[in-house]
Amino acid sequence: MPGNNVVERVRSLVVAFLDTDLVRLRIERDGGHVELRRARSRSATPELAEPQAPDAPPENVDAIKSDLVGIFRFSRPLPQTGDMVDSDRELAYVEALGIRNPVRSIGSGRLVSVCCDDGQPVEYGQTLFEIQRV
Amino acid sequence: MFKKVLIANRGEIALRINRACRELGVKTVAIFSEPDRESLHVRHANEAFCVGPGPVARSYLSIPNIISTALITNCDAVHPGYGFLAENARFAQICADHGLTFIGPTPEVIGTMGDKATAKRVMREAKVETTPGTDILESVDKARRAAKDLGYPVLLKATAGGGGKGMRVVTGPDELERAFAGAQNEAESSFKDGRLYMEKLIVSPRHIEVQVLGDNFGNVVILGDRDCSVQKPSHQKLIEEAPAAHLSEKIRNSLYAMALRAAQAVHYTNAGTLEFLVSGDHAYFMEMNTRIQVEHPVTEMVYNIDLVKEQIRIAAGEALGYTQSDLRPRGHAIECRINAEDARNNFAPAAGTLTNVVFPGGPGIRVDTHIYSGGTVPPFYDSMLAKIVAFGETREAAIARMERALRETVIEGVNTTIQQCLEVLATDAFTSGHYAIDFLPGLLRQADAA
Numbered sequence: 001m002p003g004n005n006v007v008e009r010v011r012s013l014v015v016a017f018l019d020t021d022l023v024r025l026r027i028e029r030d031g032g033h034v035e036l037r038r039a040r041s042r043s044a045t046p047e048l049a050e051p052q053a054p055d056a057p058p059e060n061v062d063a064i065k066s067d068l069v070g071i072f073r074f075s076r077p078l079p080q081t082g083d084m085v086d087s088d089r090e091l092a093y094v095e096a097l098g099i100r101n102p103v104r105s106i107g108s109g110r111l112v113s114v115c116c117d118d119g120q121p122v123e124y125g126q127t128l129f130e131i132q133r134v
Numbered sequence: 135m136f137k138k139v140l141i142a143n144r145g146e147i148a149l150r151i152n153r154a155c156r157e158l159g160v161k162t163v164a165i166f167s168e169p170d171r172e173s174l175h176v177r178h179a180n181e182a183f184c185v186g187p188g189p190v191a192r193s194y195l196s197i198p199n200i201i202s203t204a205l206i207t208n209c210d211a212v213h214p215g216y217g218f219l220a221e222n223a224r225f226a227q228i229c230a231d232h233g234l235t236f237i238g239p240t241p242e243v244i245g246t247m248g249d250k251a252t253a254k255r256v257m258r259e260a261k262v263e264t265t266p267g268t269d270i271l272e273s274v275d276k277a278r279r280a281a282k283d284l285g286y287p288v289l290l291k292a293t294a295g296g297g298g299k300g301m302r303v304v305t306g307p308d309e310l311e312r313a314f315a316g317a318q319n320e321a322e323s324s325f326k327d328g329r330l331y332m333e334k335l336i337v338s339p340r341h342i343e344v345q346v347l348g349d350n351f352g353n354v355v356i357l358g359d360r361d362c363s364v365q366k367p368s369h370q371k372l373i374e375e376a377p378a379a380h381l382s383e384k385i386r387n388s389l390y391a392m393a394l395r396a397a398q399a400v401h402y403t404n405a406g407t408l409e410f411l412v413s414g415d416h417a418y419f420m421e422m423n424t425r426i427q428v429e430h431p432v433t434e435m436v437y438n439i440d441l442v443k444e445q446i447r448i449a450a451g452e453a454l455g456y457t458q459s460d461l462r463p464r465g466h467a468i469e470c471r472i473n474a475e476d477a478r479n480n481f482a483p484a485a486g487t488l489t490n491v492v493f494p495g496g497p498g499i500r501v502d503t504h505i506y507s508g509g510t511v512p513p514f515y516d517s518m519l520a521k522i523v524a525f526g527e528t529r530e531a532a533i534a535r536m537e538r539a540l541r542e543t544v545i546e547g548v549n550t551t552i553q554q555c556l557e558v559l560a561t562d563a564f565t566s567g568h569y570a571i572d573f574l575p576g577l578l579r580q581a582d583a584a
Contacts, residue, residue, distance in 0.1 A: 121207070124183075126184070
């Protein structure tokens with residue numbers, strides 16, 4: 001059943017999440033999203049946020065947003081969740097009207113979310129990455 | 135026919151264009167600013183992209199983001215609606231440069247007619263009567279000499295102008311210097327173009343406009359006239375009707391002949407409107423709007439035509455499917471603009487949350503709107519909330535129906551122009567059809583004095 005399939009996939013996600021140092025993981029797909037957050041008590045069990053609950057950004061986490069409309073492309077080396085990034089690293093670029101517009105980390109920190117897929121159209125104000133400042 | 139059209143606008147006109155596209159089987163892409171995320175035009179489009187924050191310069195006027203949206207969504211055409219980029223020749227050219235069809239006339243025609251002084255010269259060459267006036271006035275001294283030649287009162291106007299911006303009435307030489315500086319500053323800040331020209335002021339004229347449609351095969355038709363003389367002191371229209379009441383056959387024929395000559399002279403394609411000032415037996419060309427007008431529904435009601443679909447078909451390369459003799463108007467239509475404004479406070483615009491919205495219905499009523507209960511009116515944009523249009527077999531029937539419809543309308547949360555429209559409908563001047571552009575300002579002065 002599709003419902004069981006979703007439960008299984010979320011369960012696998014939780015297991016994989018617990019195996020990392022991430023404090024928050026958000027995956028968006030087909031208009032819905034799943035968000036996993038580590039409880040502030042640092043307990044071993046992550047919180048599974050309500051799918052439609054309003055976002056309460058964790059402390060010290062900045063969203064890197066697109067300031068234009070275009071096609072999102074990762075830069076190399078491929079940024080991955082958990083990466084420590086320097087203050088001015090080019091994480092990706094948004095291609096608009098044939099121009100490559102770099103998306104930079106704007107300050108150093110740990111990459112806690114990669115919110116877009118390579119080749120995805122993005123709009124103004126769309127969150128591309130989330131970085132926890134350290 | 136196009137496969138997908140980007141609608142480069144917001145509010146009721148974005149919804150209006152979306153409806154026409156959907157009925158033609160054309161997919162749509164909406165653009166929106168951050169405060170418009172919950173707007174109906176966003177919900178009803180097949181796809182929607184945020185192009186910027188609230189201020190128009192960074193969203194609805196952001197040409198790079200709009201063109202980029204059209205390209206990444208594989209649109210083949212862009213409909214600009216009215217306002218924003220609708221009469222921006224550069225935008226039309228950029229669309230063409232990126233392989234997008236601009237649903238409107240060519241960039242060259244937009245450029246020619248958008249520059250008011252150039253447009254007048256072109257019209258004079260086409261034997262269209264224009265208000266006696268000047269070309270660009272480089273200095274206040276030249277303006278002083280021109281005013282002496284024309285005779286006071288005169289009107290200073292911005293060549294890039296519209297909506298009453300950069301316009302000043304000058305009744306005598308002692309007012310000229312101040313008016314010149316004021317108009318120039320206003321034009322510079324509104325249009326980034328402070329150039330002015332001067333016209334003889336026609337006292338108490340009517341504002342009558344003629345709708346034209348032209349295809350890419352040289353066919354042009356006239357879709358009648360509209361009287362838009364109920365204007366606020368800022369020269370913005372409040373109530374429009376089609377056809378104009380008490381227009382002599384001689385004047386009407388003259389207006390239509392001039393409109394046809396004008397459209398043919400510039401090889402006009404798509405929908406356009408020629409605005410005239412009518413005084414006694416004289417009609418003077420004022421300007422041409424190279425786009426769909428806010429008040430187009432009154433023409434649609436009396437000609438039983440969908441002008442936005444016609445725009446799309448023409449831009450897609452279809453020929454007009456009819457000739458002038460096939461077009462016969464029937465009945466009368468009136469439009470009231472319901473704005474979020476305080477009519478008792480110089481029509482100051484209002485913003486806020488709409489706590490309750492109920493629109494009228496019944497026979498002969500059309501409502502073009504984007505608002506709903508619980509929606510918001512952002513402070514960044516035009517204050518128009520809805521256009522209520524009433525059709526009747528006669529002018530009297532249309533007025534009665536409009537009055538009934540306005541009384542059924544409920545909009546709570548912001549001030550609106552509903553009551554002001556009702557007051558206009560109740561006057562002898564309006565019911566008799568004998569009114570000119572100084573009618574509403576006069577009515578407001580009387581109300582203030584009472």
